[in-house]
Amino acid sequence: MATGRTHRPATRSRGIPEATVARLPLYLRALTALSERSVPTVSSEELAAAAGVNSAKLRKDFSYLGSYGTRGVGYDVEYLVYQISRELGLTQDWPVVIVGIGNLGAALANYGGFASRGFRVAALIDADPAMAGKPVAGIPVQHTDELEKIIQDEGVSIGVIATPAGAAQQVCERLVAAGVTSILNFAPTVLSVPDGVDVRKVDLSIELQILAFHEQRKAGELAAAGTVVPAVAARQESAAARRGTAAGQESVADQGPDGDVPAVMPT
Amino acid sequence: MATGRTHRPATRSRGIPEATVARLPLYLRALTALSERSVPTVSSEELAAAAGVNSAKLRKDFSYLGSYGTRGVGYDVEYLVYQISRELGLTQDWPVVIVGIGNLGAALANYGGFASRGFRVAALIDADPAMAGKPVAGIPVQHTDELEKIIQDEGVSIGVIATPAGAAQQVCERLVAAGVTSILNFAPTVLSVPDGVDVRKVDLSIELQILAFHEQRKAGELAAAGTVVPAVAARQESAAARRGTAAGQESVADQGPDGDVPAVMPT
């Protein structure tokens, strides 16, 4: 397995549903915005709208954390910010390492969202000796040889993998062996990890493919209904023009030899 | 709403569950790898292992597409690759535009996974006039003024937003008005879109926060069990040392004025 879930029945402490956990950061962001505008209190309806969910769901989510609202009034913004931050573990400092400083790794290093909210880029690591010492986002890149040392010295438990797909599993194993127990994987590979290690995956091409599926269905439905949408017509024309072949089966799975693109891999 | 789901009951055509759609790209990737190694046929068990799911789920997923396997044998790799590609709409060409060519936008433009699988970067768009004409990944950046023209000329229906959070909603509206109906959003904001437009969100800081939640719980459980994990101990020491304050509530939500980080925003 490597599905990014801890599979044991989760030591019956306070079982917050996974789906709820995934929404807490959303609420937190909306609340932080309110807090910055000095809004003192907010109703489930308003907050739900800001976070893009419906209010019943939000109330149920919050009910897992405890009773932090006031009936007839709403929620105290500051208090909720604190409670959610604490629940998510953001009141402590989480050093993270980013491995693979290509295009994507550099973008991540520069990402403001890392620095805020208790995360801190403890080190940037790359296999290319030519990168060593070169500063990215103000932090000097270190060579992969240092990986274990860095993780132990800094007490890193969260690692970000932004290497090519071919290197990801090996990097993953070194991270885990050195003590990392949570991994955010940007490489398009299934990582296998021992029990107790969480993996979350961010996969650009998967997201695009899901969108394409829905796009296609929209187009199909419209066509069936006899509607003609200009943009769609244009796309299909130009697509047909560009593509030599008729149905285009074998455009799938050809993309030149690998090891070319800097930090991210084919599909 | 803006939850990235078409909310109508989906014109009873062939209702492939959303969860299944989200896994098809995974299967496709595993199958493509097998195909490249000229493996002719594969069992649900093997393929499931390669894709990181269990075999029952995989079989059920495939059953929504039709009966493409052979009992007692398994699935024909090439045939399945084709069927899934077709189902996902990858046998046609999808021009996409990327808006916001900062660090992240550039990484996306260079991303190999874009180019393969039927996606084609039709244009890179940025609001900074200084960027105009500058080539990124071999494609000249165009100014935001051209946005509508590009989308119409190229028949673009999928847009990628990699701008700062502040600009995202406005960009989104222009994309939609120009005819885009699917959006992949990297900006940490809730986009609101009209019905019929799909939005998918990729949010780095949310992923990290979810990992932190699980990390924290692991640490708690271990502590409760009296175990001492070196890495954890180290992290907590150094965290305490670095942080002046005791419980650290107000490290949340301070990160200097915005408009500093190139293509991606705070949290």
Add this chain to the structure above:
DNA sequence: GCATGTGAATGCATTCACAGCG
């Protein structure tokens, strides 16, 4: 009165387990 908090109802998704077929 009004918005929270929550049992109960519904709807999806996953898993089980085995009938069916090559």
Add this chain to the structure above:
DNA sequence: CGCTGTGAATGCATTCACATGC
């Protein structure tokens, strides 16, 4: 005989609707 394909069973997540309490 082995592996697919799928009804039936289970488990989660979302939604409904209203009792509860400020």
